[in-house]
Amino acid sequence: xxxxxxxxxxxxxxxxxxxxxxxxxxxxxxxxxxxxxxxxxxxxxxxxxxxxxxxxxxxxxxxxxxxxxxxxxxxxxxxxxx
Amino acid sequence: xxxxxxxxxxxxxxxxxxxxxxxxxxxxxxxxxxxxxxxxxxxxxxxxxxxxxxxxxxxxxxxxxxxxxxxxxxxxxxxxxx
Numbered sequence: 001x002x003x004x005x006x007x008x009x010x011x012x013x014x015x016x017x018x019x020x021x022x023x024x025x026x027x028x029x030x031x032x033x034x035x036x037x038x039x040x041x042x043x044x045x046x047x048x049x050x051x052x053x054x055x056x057x058x059x060x061x062x063x064x065x066x067x068x069x070x071x072x073x074x075x076x077x078x079x080x081x082x
Numbered sequence: 083x084x085x086x087x088x089x090x091x092x093x094x095x096x097x098x099x100x101x102x103x104x105x106x107x108x109x110x111x112x113x114x115x116x117x118x119x120x121x122x123x124x125x126x127x128x129x130x131x132x133x134x135x136x137x138x139x140x141x142x143x144x145x146x147x148x149x150x151x152x153x154x155x156x157x158x159x160x161x162x163x164x
Contacts, residue, residue, distance in 0.1 A: 006123055021124070024147055032129035032139065039123035041088055042103070047114035057114065065106055 001046045001054040002079040007067045008039035042066060051078050083128045083136040084161040089149045090121035124148060133160050 009015050017038040046054050058076045067074040091097050099120040128136050140158045149156040
């Protein structure tokens with residue numbers, strides 16, 4: 001079962017990487033960009049064939065390792081295999 | 083208009099971050115995880131109200147700055163604003 005996790009900084013948390021990208025695009029002459037926030041993406045391949053089990057395991061992994069719950073939100077999307 | 087960009091390493095490109103996460107989860111006692119690949123996520127807020135324009139601008143931004151086209155793939159998803 002394939003699962004995709006997004007971790008993003010919570011609203012209000014400073015995002016220096018996003019700001020750097022904004023500044024770089026500005027310097028490159030791009031306009032019309034209001035805001036960029038950068039997050040992380042994890043493509044996970046799990047052994048299980050159960051959607052519920054995959055979701056449960058992934059949420060646990062997020063809480064323990066992938067997301068810093070103090071400053072980050074996470075979202076889990078199970079992508080059916082086949 | 084809100085746009086979401088995913089950049090992921092191409093198949094075959096070594097992903098040390100993903101491997102580190104796999105090893106860490108293994109050390110933490112998790113099992114049943116076949117593979118983890120790590121990528122980047124960009125949430126972009128654009129001025130334009132045109133879906134086509136948003137997509138075109140974002141693809142240009144990806145090619146110029148966000149994705150390293152030699153080793154990375156990118157995908158663009160326009161998220162309609164209301």
